[in-house]
Amino acid sequence: MTSWIEIGALDDIPRLGSRVVRTPGGNIAVFRTESDEVFALDDRCPHKGGPLSQGIVHNKRVTCPLHNFVIELASGQAVAPDEGCTHTHPAKVENGVVWLSVRQAAAVS
Amino acid sequence: MLDKVTKQKLVVIGNGMAGIRTVEALLERAPDLYDITVFGSEPYGNYNRILLSPVLAGEKTVDDIMLNTVDWYEDNNITLRKGETISMIDRRTCEVVTEAGERVPYDRLLIATGSNPIMLPLPGKDLPGVIGFRDIYDVDRMIKASTDYRNAVVIGGGLLGLEAANGLMKRGMNVTVVHLLDTLMERQLDPVAGGLLRKSLEERGMVFKMPAQTQAILGEDRVTGVRFGDGTELAADLVVMAVGIRPNFELAKKAGLYCERGIVVSDTMQTYDGRIYAVGECVQHRRQTYGLVAPLFDQAKVCANHLAMKGFATYDGSVTSTKLKVTGIDLFSAGDFAPGPDKEEIVLQDANRGVYKRIILKDKKIVGAVLYGDTIDGPWYFQHLRDGTDVSHMRERLVFGAANLGDGGVNGQNSVAAMSDETEICGCNGVCKGAIVKAISEKKLFTLDDVRAHTKASSSCGSCTGLVEQVLAFTLGGDYSAAPKVKPLCKCTDHSHDDVRRVIVEQQLKTIPAVMRFMEWKTLNGCHSCRPALNYYLLATWPGEYRDDQQSRFINERVHANIQKDGTYSVVPRMWGGVTTPSELRAIADVAEKFNIPTVKVTGGQRIDLLGVKKEDLPAVWADLNDAGMVSGHAYAKGLRTVKTCVGSEWCRFGTQDSTGLGVKLEKFMWGSWTPAKVKLGVSGCPRNCAEATCKDVGVVCVDSGYEIHFAGAAGLHIKGTEFLTKVETEDETLEVIVALTQLYREEGWYLERMYKWCDRVGLEQIRKRVVDDIANRKALFARFAHSQQFAQTDPWAERASRGVDRNEFAPLAELELA
Numbered sequence: 026m027t028s029w030i031e032i033g034a035l036d037d038i039p040r041l042g043s044r045v046v047r048t049p050g051g052n053i054a055v056f057r058t059e060s061d062e063v064f065a066l067d068d069r070c071p072h073k074g075g076p077l078s079q080g081i082v083h084n085k086r087v088t089c090p091l092h093n094f095v096i097e098l099a100s101g102q103a104v105a106p107d108e109g110c111t112h113t114h115p116a117k118v119e120n121g122v123v124w125l126s127v128r129q130a131a132a133v134s
Numbered sequence: 135m136l137d138k139v140t141k142q143k144l145v146v147i148g149n150g151m152a153g154i155r156t157v158e159a160l161l162e163r164a165p166d167l168y169d170i171t172v173f174g175s176e177p178y179g180n181y182n183r184i185l186l187s188p189v190l191a192g193e194k195t196v197d198d199i200m201l202n203t204v205d206w207y208e209d210n211n212i213t214l215r216k217g218e219t220i221s222m223i224d225r226r227t228c229e230v231v232t233e234a235g236e237r238v239p240y241d242r243l244l245i246a247t248g249s250n251p252i253m254l255p256l257p258g259k260d261l262p263g264v265i266g267f268r269d270i271y272d273v274d275r276m277i278k279a280s281t282d283y284r285n286a287v288v289i290g291g292g293l294l295g296l297e298a299a300n301g302l303m304k305r306g307m308n309v310t311v312v313h314l315l316d317t318l319m320e321r322q323l324d325p326v327a328g329g330l331l332r333k334s335l336e337e338r339g340m341v342f343k344m345p346a347q348t349q350a351i352l353g354e355d356r357v358t359g360v361r362f363g364d365g366t367e368l369a370a371d372l373v374v375m376a377v378g379i380r381p382n383f384e385l386a387k388k389a390g391l392y393c394e395r396g397i398v399v400s401d402t403m404q405t406y407d408g409r410i411y412a413v414g415e416c417v418q419h420r421r422q423t424y425g426l427v428a429p430l431f432d433q434a435k436v437c438a439n440h441l442a443m444k445g446f447a448t449y450d451g452s453v454t455s456t457k458l459k460v461t462g463i464d465l466f467s468a469g470d471f472a473p474g475p476d477k478e479e480i481v482l483q484d485a486n487r488g489v490y491k492r493i494i495l496k497d498k499k500i501v502g503a504v505l506y507g508d509t510i511d512g513p514w515y516f517q518h519l520r521d522g523t524d525v526s527h528m529r530e531r532l533v534f535g536a537a538n539l540g541d542g543g544v545n546g547q548n549s550v551a552a553m554s555d556e557t558e559i560c561g562c563n564g565v566c567k568g569a570i571v572k573a574i575s576e577k578k579l580f581t582l583d584d585v586r587a588h589t590k591a592s593s594s595c596g597s598c599t600g601l602v603e604q605v606l607a608f609t610l611g612g613d614y615s616a617a618p619k620v621k622p623l624c625k626c627t628d629h630s631h632d633d634v635r636r637v638i639v640e641q642q643l644k645t646i647p648a649v650m651r652f653m654e655w656k657t658l659n660g661c662h663s664c665r666p667a668l669n670y671y672l673l674a675t676w677p678g679e680y681r682d683d684q685q686s687r688f689i690n691e692r693v694h695a696n697i698q699k700d701g702t703y704s705v706v707p708r709m710w711g712g713v714t715t716p717s718e719l720r721a722i723a724d725v726a727e728k729f730n731i732p733t734v735k736v737t738g739g740q741r742i743d744l745l746g747v748k749k750e751d752l753p754a755v756w757a758d759l760n761d762a763g764m765v766s767g768h769a770y771a772k773g774l775r776t777v778k779t780c781v782g783s784e785w786c787r788f789g790t791q792d793s794t795g796l797g798v799k800l801e802k803f804m805w806g807s808w809t810p811a812k813v814k815l816g817v818s819g820c821p822r823n824c825a826e827a828t829c830k831d832v833g834v835v836c837v838d839s840g841y842e843i844h845f846a847g848a849a850g851l852h853i854k855g856t857e858f859l860t861k862v863e864t865e866d867e868t869l870e871v872i873v874a875l876t877q878l879y880r881e882e883g884w885y886l887e888r889m890y891k892w893c894d895r896v897g898l899e900q901i902r903k904r905v906v907d908d909i910a911n912r913k914a915l916f917a918r919f920a921h922s923q924q925f926a927q928t929d930p931w932a933e934r935a936s937r938g939v940d941r942n943e944f945a946p947l948a949e950l951e952l953a
């Protein structure tokens with residue numbers, strides 16, 4: 026059962042940008058692409074834990090601000106040649122409102 | 135030889151441009167299929183009719199314009215029967231009949247009889263001295279008349295008439311152009327462009343009588359004058375009729391082939407008799423007749439395809455464009471430019487440069503273009519017109535074109551570089567840039583003639599010669615050795631930093647998406663390498679106009695602090711010239727305590743770093759620092775960082791000048807500026823150099839007699855002493871030189887290229903010339919820097935701390951307390 030939580034307005038996230046959602050299990054970065062899709066990932070780079078929310082978003086990827094790992098927003102996978110994976114969380118937009126479903130197991134890690 | 139007997143017979147009537155182009159195309163596809171016989175009324179091989187105008191004007195000779203000499207026919211086993219006219223086609227027996235009565239059989243017949251000039255049915259039209267403008271014979275007669283007589287009247291102010299008039303004028307005649315309407319070339323030009331054209335022709339000495347209707351041609355044994363509808367008369371020894379052409383289809387019509395305004399052909403260029411094909415000006419295709427070579431050449435290809443029995447090509451009609459071949463006048467027209475309620479127009483008129491451009495849009499697409507004075511973008515517009523490109527995204531800069539040169543070769547080359555491979559360079563022969571480039575590199579071509587021979591580009595009307603030469607120059611590079619491949623900006627594009635910077639300026643590109651679209655980026659939104667680069671280039675190019683794109687900034691520049699390994703930030707307030715005060719220090723101490731900032735450290739750039747600040751605390755930290763009068767030190771910026779100074783003459787016993795004061799002055803003038811990479815300055819009060827000025831991006835070493843300016847040093851990953859740039863006498867000059875130097879770097883440096891690397895790349899002398907020697911240039915650079923500082927010198931901390939800029943950046947979107 027996915028339980029959706031309303032986390033804010035789409036307009037509060039910049040296009041090609043990201044905002045952070047605080048959770049007891051750590052920060053989740055919510056990204057908005059140019060075409061207004063949203064994706065949610067743990068705000069931790071698989072490399073050395075860099076805050077992905079602070080990276081540059083391009084197409085459906087984000088580049089970690091610390092050492093330029095490029096992470097796929099949809100899967101959380103690092104783009105080759107880099108390796109690693111960040112946990113993703115389901116996210117969606119409905120009528121301009123962003124909803125998040127926190128995958129507990131992933132968040133509490 | 136048996137082969138020879140069994141080969142089919144192809145007979146061609148008309149040894150002109152369309153007919154022979156078809157034969158050439160046929161030979162390429164099926165060299166041995168036919169026995170070919172060509173009949174031509176004119177006593178020559180095939181020549182380039184278009185270039186009769188330059189022949190008339192004395193710019194070319196008849197030999198120059200020969201396309202296929204008699205030898206060519208022999209070499210290709212074609213029987214050329216020049217000077218022989220076909221007077222009848224016998225479809226029943228499949229034979230053509232010559233004027234002399236000889237019958238020649240065919241299996242396939244190609245009619246390419248072109249058209250004839252319309253001779254107005256006026257009294258006196260048959261007098262000697264009244265001629266059309268169609269072939270070498272006409273041109274010979276005109277040239278002869280120009281040596282024997284003085285006054286010429288050209289009837290018709292269209293393309294042909296004006297080229298005739300221009301040629302006759304060049305040959306010394308007094309020429310009056312009579313035109314029925316009040317706009318010249320009204321089929322190609324709108325009234326504004328027509329007016330510009332008229333003005334510049336008048337400046338060359340051409341006289342116009344328009345609107346005017348010719349009523350009669352006067353004279354007894356030879357033309358002596360012309361009378362008009364209003365009763366006035368004009369003396370004339372030569373009258374050229376250039377009012378239009380009429381497709382030459384009498385022969386076909388007599389043979390019972392269906393004709394309307396021309397010989398009616400299908401999409402496969404066949405007449406109503408399946409064995410008989412027709413191409414060129416004599417045909418009518420989908421209700422349309424053509425009087426320009428480009429469509430005829432399209433037809434030729436299709437026709438050859440069918441004659442070669444490859445049977446798949448179809449001709450769908452052509453959109454045409456026109457250029458006037460009068461040396462020194464640049465004029466281009468294409469498509470439909472009549473105004474209409476559903477059309478939009480973009481007009482650029484620059485009276486000083488004599489430039490007029492009108493682009494007509496309909497449903498977001500270009501449907502017409504009229505260019506006068508600067509036609510280099512003609513092919514570009516024409517390509518979008520034919521492709522039906524949606525141009526709405528580039529609407530605002532459309533009128534500047536793809537290749538906005540007009541001012542000389544160097545730029546020209548560059549804009550050719552920016553053209554896509556599909557851009558048509560030679561409209562007559564439909565040759566694209568890509569094909570030319572390919573031929574040049576694969577076939578190792580070096581000259582214009584080589585290119586002409588191999589690609590046919592520039593071999594018809596010659597209007598594109600300049601462009602072809604630029605493609606040649608651009609492809610071969612400055613010298614003819616293999617030019618090294620330029621390094622692309624990043625993997626999202628093949629263009630180099632230089633290309634991108636140049637195109638941004640030339641095309642007036644003002645947003646990142648605009649650059650990406652125009653330069654055909656390979657990725658949707660670029661990547662972390664190119665976006666910050668583009669953002670910088672746009673910012674540096676369009677100060678005050680470009681809106682900084684926060685999402686294309688590296689995090690440090692987006693949040694105006696330096697990210698640390700744990701995701702916290704460091705904060706470095708500016709300390710002008712490394713000088714601080716007790717109250718500033720007190721404020722820093724208070725902030726550190728108030729926000730539990732774990733580390734306070736002195737930096738190498740003579741200021742204080744507060745490390746470990748949480749992102750959400752940043753605005754409050756800044757607010758407190760702002761209250762104490764401090765602003766951002768831009769310790770995170772690809773921009774001006776620190777100006778390190780020594781205490782200089784104010785305190786030091788060796789000091790020669792006020793190095794601290796000068797450092798502060800430099801920093802106050804230059805802070806806030808964005809540069810390709812970080813810029814650090816140093817000012818030492820004497821050659822002992824306590825401020826380590828000679829390993830900075832820019833360093834000043836004070837001496838008794840003035841200031842030595844050094845630059846291009848580095849003390850990071852690489853250690854490099856500075857280069858000596860120049861020595862000046864005053865502080866003001868020092869400031870001027872350093873600012874100009876920095877501006878040049880801002881304008882030319884590649885993103886992330888430190889000053890020393892830039893210097894390596896472009897050369898010390900080059901830089902010195904422009905910053906030191908050329909004083910006017912120095913002042914211009916200084917002025918540009920000063921201009922851009924107006925928009926750059928706002929403290930980003932204050933904006934965010936108290937003016938709410940980018941508030942979202944620093945607060946979480948939501949805080950969840952999960953069950």
Ligand SMILES: Cc1cc2nc3c(=O)[nH]c(=O)nc-3n(C[C@H](O)[C@H](O)[C@H](O)COP(=O)(O)OP(=O)(O)OC[C@H]3O[C@@H](n4cnc5c(N)ncnc54)[C@H](O)[C@@H]3O)c2cc1C
Binds near residue numbers: 267385430
């Ligand atoms: C001065 C001038 C300038 C021009 N400038 C341009 C320009 O800038 N751009 C452009 O695109 N176009 C231009 N044109 C038009 C272009 O030249 C023509 O569109 C093109 O030549 C037409 O080719 P064609 O083969 O149909 O006819 P032509 O080239 O006229 O060839 C027809 C040939 O058939 C011969 N012929 C006719 N009847 C018979 C017969 N019964 N038996 C044997 N032979 C016969 C004719 O003598 C002629 O040689 C210009 C034309 C002229 C005259």
Ligand code: SF4
Binds near residue numbers: 781783786788793818
């Ligand atoms: S550089 Fe010269 S003037 Fe400056 S502190 Fe050192 S010794 Fe003194």
Ligand code: SF4
């Ligand atoms: S020298 Fe290396 S470790 Fe030290 S601050 Fe600079 S980048 Fe970091």
Ligand code: FES
Binds near residue numbers: 072073093
């Ligand atoms: S922590 Fe993300 S790349 Fe190193």
